[in-house]
Amino acid sequence: MISNAPVSLAIVVLLAVAVPAVFVLVPRLLGARRASSERQTPYECGLLPVQDTKSRFSVKFYLVAVLFILFDLEVAFIFPWAVVYDELAVRGFLEMLVFVGVLFLGLMYVIRKGALDWD
């Protein structure tokens, strides 16, 4: 009877959306509602907002995201290897040593280039 697991996971996801939705709806029913234009201004320590919100960010942020994707992909590759590692033994160890070694070199390059020095 629990054979259709996708359905069960879908129900959990629905539940996960429903809980915060209810949380938000309750104050809609109970809470005060007095529209006030002052209250709806963006927060800036009591002053009127200055400058545009969408300022430009350092390119370092982009580099962090690129590094993340590359290493995340690597971790995704290592996971299936780790789960069958006991059976692969020596061969699996050496093959992964090459894979991780290459990326470790990459990490060393990034560090030596000082790309991650946030100044």
Next chain:
Amino acid sequence: MSFYEGLLFYLLAATAVLPGVMILFSRDIVHAAFWLLASLAGVAGLYLYLGADFLGFTQVMIYIGGIMILIIFGLMVTHKQKISLSQLAQKRLLVPAVITGGIILTALLYVINKTTWKPTASEEMEPTSADIGYLLMSDYLLPFEIASIVLLVGLVGGVYIARRKEREA
């Protein structure tokens, strides 16, 4: 296929396709990015539905957690004001757009035609991650090791571009 499984399939398919259409019609580029996210989540759901659990969660990890962040960061780093998409969609881009779209469509149709489809949803499903591990370490060892080189090249390239932009700034 039970009633719920059928319902779920169409829900997931709609989640994958409708946001894809919405990307085309949204005026704000950040909204388009979030529609893309919804579409990718629908695709991840379809993978899970078909029993490809490892693939499905990889999709969540890499695309929803990674590529999305990369796109948003890319937007924050490059543009100054709100970019409206209608501004970007200029007439002179029409020809290259049609050509690129045509090539991708042909490639996809070719692959769809070549694949031998088999109905799996009804069968007893087996965990996939262990098989993926074995295959990566045996039949697909060379592509696997090459993948590390590709990742290395990406790493070096990313660092180079970021460093150059910084010096210009």
Next chain:
Amino acid sequence: MPETTTGALIYQILELLPFLKELPEFLHIPMLMFVTGLIPVTVISLVGLVGVYMERKVSAFMQIRLGPMEYGPWGTLQTLADGIKLMGKEDIIPREADKPLFILAPIAAFVGVFLLFIAIPFDRDIIVVDLNVGIFYLAAVASIEVVGIIMAGWASNNKWSLLGAMREAAQVVAYEIPVGICLVTVVIVSGSFSMVDIVEEQKGLFLNWFIFRNPVMWVVFIAFIIASLAELKRAPFDLPEAESELVSGFHTEYSGMRFSIFFIAEYGAMFVASALIAILFLGGYYTGIPFLDNIDGILGILIRVGALFGKAFAFLFLQMWIRWTLPRIRLDQMFYLCYKVLVPFGFVAMIITAFWQMVLPGDGFMSLGWAPGLGK
């Protein structure tokens, strides 16, 4: 989707609630999943209530104050009173905000945390879905929350929100790599993704716990604690919410119930991280004393669930202790710690673990010959 389902739990619930069997056939699965889904709902709200109270008391005692004392004995009902107050608050959406994204953001963050709970085993049979890819599922789903945060930062249209969200996304994303490496190391030792298998592998005397499996596991253990602190944006890694610089980061514009959803999600994530430390390294729901672990029936369930919650709350306390002890670190120190300390050390520990596992497969120290017969 393939998985070793939580059959036993569902049947236990059926025994407890016989009227479920009376329902028409097509309602069975939704009803059962709904009932089991209430486990994470209960735990997440319980953790929210207890966690917030605990944090206020712990911080108060560390600063030689009393903390909340008014409502209930020793102020125990304070969080509940706060919750009721928050429900009565006006629902404010700033004029400049991007309305649909502003509304969706807290929900996305909450879903990301809620989904983590369904893969946490509170006992052998008390787990919502024991996925085949359990630990990988956690690694994947943990990255959903950051989407909600970026959404909130962007939708608020406030420079503090956006700055905070960007910093937070960069930090969370960076520390996901050491977390991933730690998880892989645990998988090498356990040989399985399933959370229940991982705990079962550590059954027996506490020397069987993964932290004692090889000489470098404690490095992985400490790396995981540090990285999880950064993932949780807890002090000393609270730069994204640095009050003195950024007002309060990505949720500056959020108030009332919408803010409290972020808040509950944060405390929920703290609990998941603490429970994960216990599950991955310290035997999960087992006490580490064989005769206590072998008790059957309701008493056994209580002992095991109690053991998991005990360990988890010990780490929750550790998180609070660190928060009220250490000053906030700088952005450059944060990235230094991640890429130049945790990632290289994590990789080396992973390789050593793999080597150890190859030379001495099985029970690690236990297979070296000392303490014979105390294993499983």
